[in-house]
Structure formats: C-alpha cells, structure tokens
Amino acid sequence: MLAIDGLTVAYNTPDGVVDAVRDVSLSIYPGQTYGLVGESGSGKSTLALAVMHYLPGEAVIRKGRILFDGRDLLTLNETAMRGIWGRQIAFVPQDPHASLNPSLRIGEQLREVLVAGDIGPREARRRALDLLADVRLPDPGHVADSYPHQISGGMKQRVLIAMAISRAPSVLVMDEPTTGLDATTQAGILDLIGDLIRRRNTAVLYVSHNLGVVAQVCDRVSVLYAGEMMEDAPATETYGRPLHPYTQGLLDSVPRLGQNKRRISLRAIAGRPPSPADRPGGCVFMPRCPLAMDICNEAPSLFEAAQDHHVRCHRWQEIRDGSADAHQPARKIGDRGELQVEPPKVLTARKVNVFFPVRRSLADLVARRPRQRVRAVNGVTLSIRRGRALGLVGESGSGKTTLASAIMGLVERSAGEIRLLDKPLPRGLSGRDRRTLSGLQMIFQDVDASLMPTMTAGAILARTLVRLGGAPPKDVPSAVSELIDSVRLPPEVLDRLPGQLSGGERQRVAIARAIASKPDLLVADEPVSSLDVSVQAAVLNLLDELQVERDGSLLFISHDLAVVGFVSDVVAVIYLGSLMQLAPAGEVFDPPYHPYTEALLSAIPLIDPLGQQERIRLEGDTPSPLDTPSGCPFHTRCPRFLGDVCVTQGPPERRTESGGMIRCHIPLDELRATQRRTFRFSVSIDKAD
Amino acid sequence: MDHALTISPMTAPRVGRRRLFRALAILFNRRASAIGALITLAFVFVALLGPWLAPYGLNQQLPASSLQPPSPDHWFGTDQLGRDVFSRVLFGASDILIMAGLGTLLAVLLGTSVGLFSAYKGGVWDEVIMRLFDSLLSLPMMLLALLLLGSLSSSNQSVMIVLVVVYTPIVARVVRSVVLSVKDLAYVHAARLQGESLRWILVRAILPATFPALAVESALRFSYAIFLIASLGFLGIGFQPPSANWGMMVSNARELATSAPWALYYPAAAIAVVVIGVNLFADGLKRISQAPQEFSR
Numbered sequence: 001m002l003a004i005d006g007l008t009v010a011y012n013t014p015d016g017v018v019d020a021v022r023d024v025s026l027s028i029y030p031g032q033t034y035g036l037v038g039e040s041g042s043g044k045s046t047l048a049l050a051v052m053h054y055l056p057g058e059a060v061i062r063k064g065r066i067l068f069d070g071r072d073l074l075t076l077n078e079t080a081m082r083g084i085w086g087r088q089i090a091f092v093p094q095d096p097h098a099s100l101n102p103s104l105r106i107g108e109q110l111r112e113v114l115v116a117g118d119i120g121p122r123e124a125r126r127r128a129l130d131l132l133a134d135v136r137l138p139d140p141g142h143v144a145d146s147y148p149h150q151i152s153g154g155m156k157q158r159v160l161i162a163m164a165i166s167r168a169p170s171v172l173v174m175d176e177p178t179t180g181l182d183a184t185t186q187a188g189i190l191d192l193i194g195d196l197i198r199r200r201n202t203a204v205l206y207v208s209h210n211l212g213v214v215a216q217v218c219d220r221v222s223v224l225y226a227g228e229m230m231e232d233a234p235a236t237e238t239y240g241r242p243l244h245p246y247t248q249g250l251l252d253s254v255p256r257l258g259q260n261k262r263r264i265s266l267r268a269i270a271g272r273p274p275s276p277a278d279r280p281g282g283c284v285f286m287p288r289c290p291l292a293m294d295i296c297n298e299a300p301s302l303f304e305a306a307q308d309h310h311v312r313c314h315r316w317q318e319i320r321d322g323s324a325d326a327h328q329p330a331r332k333i334g335d336r337g338e339l340q341v342e343p344p345k346v347l348t349a350r351k352v353n354v355f356f357p358v359r360r361s362l363a364d365l366v367a368r369r370p371r372q373r374v375r376a377v378n379g380v381t382l383s384i385r386r387g388r389a390l391g392l393v394g395e396s397g398s399g400k401t402t403l404a405s406a407i408m409g410l411v412e413r414s415a416g417e418i419r420l421l422d423k424p425l426p427r428g429l430s431g432r433d434r435r436t437l438s439g440l441q442m443i444f445q446d447v448d449a450s451l452m453p454t455m456t457a458g459a460i461l462a463r464t465l466v467r468l469g470g471a472p473p474k475d476v477p478s479a480v481s482e483l484i485d486s487v488r489l490p491p492e493v494l495d496r497l498p499g500q501l502s503g504g505e506r507q508r509v510a511i512a513r514a515i516a517s518k519p520d521l522l523v524a525d526e527p528v529s530s531l532d533v534s535v536q537a538a539v540l541n542l543l544d545e546l547q548v549e550r551d552g553s554l555l556f557i558s559h560d561l562a563v564v565g566f567v568s569d570v571v572a573v574i575y576l577g578s579l580m581q582l583a584p585a586g587e588v589f590d591p592p593y594h595p596y597t598e599a600l601l602s603a604i605p606l607i608d609p610l611g612q613q614e615r616i617r618l619e620g621d622t623p624s625p626l627d628t629p630s631g632c633p634f635h636t637r638c639p640r641f642l643g644d645v646c647v648t649q650g651p652p653e654r655r656t657e658s659g660g661m662i663r664c665h666i667p668l669d670e671l672r673a674t675q676r677r678t679f680r681f682s683v684s685i686d687k688a689d
Numbered sequence: 690m691d692h693a694l695t696i697s698p699m700t701a702p703r704v705g706r707r708r709l710f711r712a713l714a715i716l717f718n719r720r721a722s723a724i725g726a727l728i729t730l731a732f733v734f735v736a737l738l739g740p741w742l743a744p745y746g747l748n749q750q751l752p753a754s755s756l757q758p759p760s761p762d763h764w765f766g767t768d769q770l771g772r773d774v775f776s777r778v779l780f781g782a783s784d785i786l787i788m789a790g791l792g793t794l795l796a797v798l799l800g801t802s803v804g805l806f807s808a809y810k811g812g813v814w815d816e817v818i819m820r821l822f823d824s825l826l827s828l829p830m831m832l833l834a835l836l837l838l839g840s841l842s843s844s845n846q847s848v849m850i851v852l853v854v855v856y857t858p859i860v861a862r863v864v865r866s867v868v869l870s871v872k873d874l875a876y877v878h879a880a881r882l883q884g885e886s887l888r889w890i891l892v893r894a895i896l897p898a899t900f901p902a903l904a905v906e907s908a909l910r911f912s913y914a915i916f917l918i919a920s921l922g923f924l925g926i927g928f929q930p931p932s933a934n935w936g937m938m939v940s941n942a943r944e945l946a947t948s949a950p951w952a953l954y955y956p957a958a959a960i961a962v963v964v965i966g967v968n969l970f971a972d973g974l975k976r977i978s979q980a981p982q983e984f985s986r
Contacts, residue, residue: 444875
C-alpha cells in the first residue's frame with residue numbers, strides 16, 4: 001500500500017548538511033497501524049512529513065523513494081500532490097490549537113475540505129455534521145457553529161481527525177495526535193482512532209514518543225534512534241521480546257503503572273541522544289550501549305532476526321539467546337523496608353484556598369455583574385513527613401502547580417494555613433526570612449528556562465550558596481564542586497552556560513541549585529516531563545538517591561500517575577482544585593478508588609500490548625475553574641454519580657484503614673465491592689532486581 | 690551511576706569568541722546587512738573625525754567661487770555663499786550623528802528603566818505609565834516635536850529633549866514586552882526563591898534578556914533620530930544657522946534645484962544613505978537576535 005524505500009533525508013543547517021533520517025525502509029498495509037517511536041531528534045517527524053511529501057524548504061531528500069499506488073511520491077510536484085493530499089493520504093497534526101483557522105467556524109472549515117472534494121455545498125453541510133458525529137462529538141450542530149477557541153483541545157483534535165478522514169483516505173499519517181492532551185481526554189481519542197481504523201481499513205503511520213500510546217494503538221512498531229531504524233517488529237515482539245539494547249533500555253527506563261521505587265528501581269540509559277550534527281560513526285547507539293564491543297565501530301546493518309522482526313545490532317543473537325544481557329544494572333538504594341514509624345511532619349497545609357480575581361470588563365461593570373474568581377485551589381489539606389515523598393497528581397487545570405506556588409510563596413494563598421516545621425509560613429515571599437527560604441526550594445518543569453542564561457552553572461550555584469547556604473566566600477568553590485558531584489555531573493559543567501548543556505544536564509544543575517541550601521522540603525513540579533524518555537529515568541533516580549542520602553522530603557507534582565506512583569510514598573489526587581483521594585503509594589492502584597482515580601487509572605495507556613484494562617471513559621471536559629460545580633466537583637462527569645446528594649452536598653472524607661482518604665458520597669465498602677483493579681499486565685512487572 | 694555524560698572540552702572564553710564570530714558571520718552573510726553595517730561604520734567614523742577631515746572650514750566662504758559644480762577642489766561643489774558643500778556635509782555629520790546618538794542613548798536608558806520597572810511591578814503602576822505613554826504615542830511624532838520645540842528655546846538641548854520625549858515611550862514598550870515574557874520564567878522564580886533583591890532581579894536576571902531586542906530598537910531609533918533632526922532642520926527649527934544641519938542645507942538650497950543641484954542633492958543623499966544604512970544594519974542585528982541558539986535541545 002505505502003512503502004518507504006531506503007529513505008535518507010537531510011537538512012541544510014548553518015553547520016552543514018545534517019542527516020535527519022538515514023536509510024529507512026518500511027511498508028504499511030491496509031488496516032495496519034504502524035507505530036514510529038523515537039525521542040526528540042530521532043527523525044520521526046521528518047519521516048512523517050516526508051511521507052506527506054511536505055518537507056520544509058531546508059530539507060533535502062538524499063536517497064530513497066516513497067511508493068504509493070505504484071508511484072513514487074517524491075517525484076510528484078505540488079499540483080499532483082494536491083490530488084493525493086486529503087483524498088488518498090491525510091495528515092493529523094500534533095498541535096490542535098495551532099492547526100485550525102481561528103477565524104472560521106468549525107463547520108465552515110470542514111465544509112471547505114469537503115467542497116474541495118467535489119461535493120455540493122448542501123451535501124457538504126450534511127456530511128460535515130455526519131463527520132462530527134463520527135468522531136463522537138456530542139451535539140455536532142453546536143460544534144459546527146463554534147469557533148475553534150470555543151471548544152476544548154480534545155474536541156479540536158477530534159475535529160482534525162474528522163477532517164483527515166472526511167475524504168476517506170487510504171493512508172493516515174498521525175504525528176503525536178494526543179501529545180499535550182490530558183490522560184482522560186487522550187484515552188477517548190485513542191479509542192476513537194482504534195475504532196476508525198478497524199471500521200475503515202485504513203493504513204496508519206502513527207508517530208509518537210509515548211511507549212504506552214503506541215502499545216495501545218499499533219500492530220507494528222519501529223524504533224528510531226538518531227535517524228536510524230533500530231528495531232522493527234510486531235508490537236507484541238517489540239514490547240515482549242525486544243532484541244535491540246536501545247529498545248530494551250527504553251522499556252526499562254519508564255516506570256509502569258503500579259511500580260514503586262521501594263520495590264524496584266528504574267534502569268536508566270547512560271548519557272544522552274547524540275545531536276544530529278555529530279552522530280557517532282559505526283553504530284549510532286554505541287556510546288550509550290552497555291553491550292558495545294569493538295565490532296560496534298562498524299555500522300551494523302538491519303538483520304532479520306525472525307520473520308518480520310528486524311534489528312540493527314551486531315549482537316542480536318546473543319541477546320536473543322540470553323548470553324548477553326543488555327539490561328542496565330539496577331542500582332541498589334540502601335535498605336528501603338516498608339514504612340513503619342511515622343517521622344515528624346515537615347509541611348502541613350490546612351484548608352488552603354487560592355482564588356484569582358478575574359478582571360471585569362466594562363460590560364460587566366455596567367451590568368453590575370459581581371467580580372468572578374478562578375478557584376484554582378479549593379480547601380486542600382495535606383501533610384508531608386520527613387524523608388517521605390508526596391506525589392500530587394492531576395490533569396491540566398487541576399491546580400497542582402498553583403498549590404505548589406502557594407506553598408513556595410510565589411503566589412499568595414487566599415485562605416488557609418501552611419506550616420513548615422510547625423512554623424506558620426507567611427503568604428508571600430516578602431514575609432519570609434532567609435531561613436524559611438532555604439528550607440523550601442523548588443525544581444521547575446521548564447528545563448530550558450530553569451537556569452539564568454547569562455550565568456555559568458558554577459556562578460549560579462555559587463550565588464545560591466552565598467545567598468542561602470550562608471557559606472563564607474572561601475568555602476564556596478569547594479561547596480560548588482561537592483554540589484555538582486552530588487548530582488553526578490563532571491566538574492567541567494561548572495564553566496558552561498546553560499545554553500551549552502543538554503536538557504538532562506540543565507535539570508541536574510537546577511536540582512543542585514535547589515538542594516544547595518539543604519532544604520527541608522523540595523518541591524518538584526513536573527521535573528521530568530520536558531525531558532527525553534531515556535533521560536527521565538536518570539533524573540528520577542537522582543532525585544530518589546538524593547532524598548535517601550539527605551533524608552529530605554519531596555513534593556512531587558506530575559500529570560503522570562505511573563511516575564507519581566513510582567516516586568511517591570503517598571499519592572494525592574487532585575481534581576479542579578480539590579483533593580479527591582490520598583493514598584499510600586502501594587494502595588492507589590487497588591480498589592477502593594475514588595471514581596476519578598479509577599477513571600484516571602483506566603485512561604493511562606499500558607506499556608504492554610497484551611495487558612488488560614477496564615474501560616472507564618469520562619464524558620465531556622473538565623469544567624471551568626471559574627464555575628466549579630456545586631457539591632462534589634466531579635459530579636458532572638462521574639461514572640458512579642449517585643444523584644442529588646452529589647450535586648447539593650460536598651462529599652465526606654472517608655478514611656481507609658491505612659490512613660488514606662477518599663472524598664466520595666459512596667461508602668468505602670460499596671466502592672470496594674463494585675470496583676475491580678483497573679489494569680493487568682500480561683507479565684509480572686514487579687520482578688525483583 | 691551514569692558518568693558517561695559526554696561533554697566536549699570546550700572552554701567558556703572560546704565560546705564567547707565563537708559567538709561573536711557567529712554573529713559577524715550572520716551579519717556579513719547577507720549583502721544588505723553587510724552594506725548597512727559598513728555604511729553605519731563609515732558614518733560613525735566621519736561623525737567622529739569629520740571636522741579634521743574637512744578640507745575647508747564650516748563657514749569658510751570662498752567669495753570667488755560661489756555655486757561651483759563638483760570638481761577636484763570641491764568634491765560636492767560649493768553653495769551660493771561659496772562654502773564647500775563636502776566640508777559642510779562632513780561637519781553636519783558630526784553635529785547630526787552625535788546629537789542623534791546622544792538623544793537615542795538617553796531615550797534608551799530612560800525607556801529601558803521605565804519599561805523594566807513598569808512590566809515587573811505590573812498592576813496600577815504599569816497601567817498608569819503605559820496609558821501615559823499611549824497618549825504620547827497617539828500624537829504624530831512630528832507634531833509632538835513641533836509642539837515641544839515651540840515651547841522650548843531653539844537649541845541643541847531642546848532637540849535632545851524632543852528625542853527623549855518622543856522615543857522613550859517606544860523603547861519602554863519594547864522593553865516591557867520582553868520583560869513580560871521573561872518575568873514568569875523559572876529562573877526568575879528561582880531568583881525570587883533565594884531572596885534576591887528587586888534590583889538584582891531586574892538588572893541581573895531580566896535586563897540581559899532585553900539586550901537583543903534593545904540592540905535592534907536602538908539602531909532603529911538612531912536612524913529615525915537622524916531623520917527627525919534633519920526634518921526639523923529643513924523646517925528651520927532646532928539647530929541654528931552657523932551649524933550645518935543637512936536638513937537645513939537642503940532647505941537653503943531649495944531654489945537651486947535646477948541651477949546648482951549639487952548643493953541640494955549631496956546633503957539630501959547623505960540623509961538618505963545614513964538612514965537606509967542604519968536601517969539595514971538594524972535588520973542585520975535582528976537576524977542575529979533571531980538566529981537559533983546552539984544546543985537548543
């Protein structure tokens with residue numbers, strides 16, 4: 001159907017011509033979903049655009065063909081391609097917010113696509129509504145009359161899918177179609193994609209960095225690294241019996257739902273992906289590979305390990321026989337028995353509210369409408385004990401970052417009390433003395449912006465030590481060296497500007513800065529979500545090691561329940577600014593769940609194509625925090641909605657035996673009786689190290 | 690442990706020099722920017738050394754040779770009073786460019802301070818300052834300049850005041866927009882979390898981020914300042930007769946357009962060339978500031 005044959009694509013850059021994709025071949029058949037997995041710089045998006053024959057001007061196709069219906073697409077000009085785009089091969093882009101015309105109604109945009117396909121305007125209108133219903137948008141008529149800014153990101157992505165399928169193409173290219181969407185929204189879209197493919201017998205090229213998503217959607221998976229195909233096999237093989245050290249490393253470095261650091265440690269891949277401009281000769285993965293030998297200085301070809309299973313590694317036979325173990329050795333982390341004694345509380349937050357007033361427009365003033373408030377955080381009570389990690393998990397808009405900012409003093413809380421080591425914390429930073437500031441430090445999500453661009457890493461750390469560490473000037477240099485060593489970076493890094501460091505290195509320097517003052521509590525706001533998958537594990541391991549070494553406390557914030565469950569001792573689930581569930585990490589994955597936790601768990605794609613999962617999908621979108629629902633904030637979407645009581649009364653806090661808490665009107669026993677564990681892996685994930 | 694983090698042995702000073710080379714490479718890679726940079730350089734040179742380069746005095750009258758066409762003795766010819774046009778253009782360059790440069794510098798300093806403060810503080814301060822600037826900017830620039838000069842004495846200081854009043858709001862706005870995009874970045878939060886003073890945050894953390902935009906804006910303001918001074922000179926305001934304002938030279942030579950066009954065209958060309966040159970240079974600076982950073986991963 002669609003065949004890529006020996007494709008090599010390069011970009012013209014100021015540093016010369018750089019290969020982005022090197023000698024990639026693959027074929028996709030009708031009804032097949034072909035996954036392309038890779039980290040940033042792996043060339044996956046370039047490959048997707050090449051299939052569309054829609055590469056940017058700096059790109060050069062150096063070799064290869066893209067065969068479709070017996071024609072080489074790369075030889076066609078734009079006019080000829082216009083007959084193919086949409087009609088035969090359609091594209092679903094990554095960013096739904098930037099991919100729709102903001103000044104046209106959804107219906108008009110869809111009709112435009114349809115009319116281009118020789119359908120009359122009246123027929124087009126009817127078909128547009130059908131399509132919107134096809135992608136399971138509630139109330140298609142209303143959506144068709146809306147402008148893009150009036151509908152949510154998930155709905156926009158559905159509209160884009162509707163556009164892509166509107167002319168029944170035989171090939172669909174999807175470039176990270178669910179990246180940036182919330183887990184519960186993503187689950188619905190993935191269901192839809194799976195359904196459409198099955199019904200229409202379309203061939204799909206699915207590009208993603210997310211191993212779970214690909215496991216859920218794809219039949220066949222190709223792993224790209226530094227522009228080259230490392231392994232190419234049916235999904236069950238790639239995930240079940242990977243033969244390439246990189247594939248194995250990738251799979252080992254992601255925490256699975258239900259794993260916890262007390263039982264298992266992540267095996268990080270050493271180093272970082274090479275920059276496209278200086279790829280190693282020979283095997284591109286060699287510098288990071290635990291199995292590298294002399295022979296790896298020669299570039300390996302793509303070996304056929306079994307029928308339909310290709311691998312680019314000299315040592316694949318040994319890996320298959322088990323005589324070479326590519327799994328990185330797991331690190332041992334001291335004695336981490338079960339938690340028995342309860343250490344003292346480092347931080348307590350009681351009924352914390354953060355409301356932001358909304359500016360009133362002139363019309364509001366004239367109509368005397370009352371000032372509205374965004375209720376970002378609503379009566380949150382929680383505490384963190386010494387040496388423990390509390391994981392805060394929630395989707396976008398849940399208020400998790402606002403809560404962290406209120407604790408840090410970057411945002412002033414509207415009500416409630418926060419105490420650090422039993423001393424009340426002033427609302428804003430201005431009221432906090434140096435002791436308080438050093439007791440509370442933070443790691444930020446945006447790795448690119450976390451360090452001052454004009455200061456070297458060494459100067460940044462020295463400054464922090466002088467400001468907060470109270471170090472006498474003569475001790476600063478040695479303290480800086482100790483710090484950089486404690487985050488496992490070589491001392492050369494100290495002379496670099498942040499722009500000269502990779503994302504992982506930058507985040508380590510940011511961690512070093514945050515621990516310089518030996519804080520009692522470290523707040524980490526999505527510390528790994530902007531890093532490449534293979535680098536994430538090393539940073540998570542580092543955070544964990546530091547926590548153990550220093551007996552520090554951690555508030556770990558993430559949207560990813562698998563990561564939070566892995567890192568934390570206690571998990572807090574937050575929805576629309578309210579705490580829904582608090583549970584020891586071991587228990588959050590088992591019933592009784594809060595119905596929201598249950599839905600969240602069943603929405604996370606398992607990194608296991610053969611795993612089983614309950615299918616609980618939430619209706620609609622998260623309500624606006626301007627207008628939080630009465631009673632239980634989750635009642636508008638709750639699959640276990642009871643009735644009036646959920647609408648009129650706030651739910652009670654029900655305590656579990658282990659000290660957990662679930663805020664729900666449904667009694668715990670009833671939840672326990674009606675809920676099942678939402679997911680089951682096909683193999684045991686808790687194998688001891 | 691993953692000590693295998695690969696870091697090439699490249700030291701910081703070498704990187705600074707490499708950056709400069711990279712910037713120059715971007716500037717000189719494009720013909721237009723290169724020409725702009727050279728023109729700017731040449732005029733700055735002339736402005737600083739003009740009085741020494743000039744073959745004749747500023748107001749040295751050569752009675753025997755009024756309205757001479759260009760010749761080896763008088764490259765740009767002479768005007769109706771028998772003054773050497775070439776020399777007057779050179780003298781004019783130092784008057785105009787130094788005045789424009791100083792005015793721009795003051796406006797940039799003031800605009801940057803106000804923009805930084807206003808954007809970082811936000812709230813009522815920002816609101817009041819920006820609305821004030823908006824109302825200033827709502828007047829046509831020339832009208833504002835004429836109004837101000839009408840109420841001030843006609844002197845070099847007055848022209849400077851005009852430049853500052855007219856350009857400060859523009860610079861402040863540019864700086865403000867950069868600051869707004871930077872002040873909520875993680876590294877600024879980190880600075881606040883280690884108790885840095887407001888001054889330290891503004892000067893050390895935020896100000897450097899405005900430099901690229903500021904460089905472009907300063908170059909643009911400089912070229913418009915030259916333009917504005919020349920225009921005022923043409924209208925006979927600002928500089929007083931003994932000095933050689935190009936605009937004034939053009940205005941004085943208006944009636945000679947057919948009989949002695951050189952007296953009109955050379956000063957006019959000087960205005961055009963320097964304004965275009967500085968503009969092209971500003972465009973080149975913009976390219977440098979927008980060039981992708983190394984190690985963008």
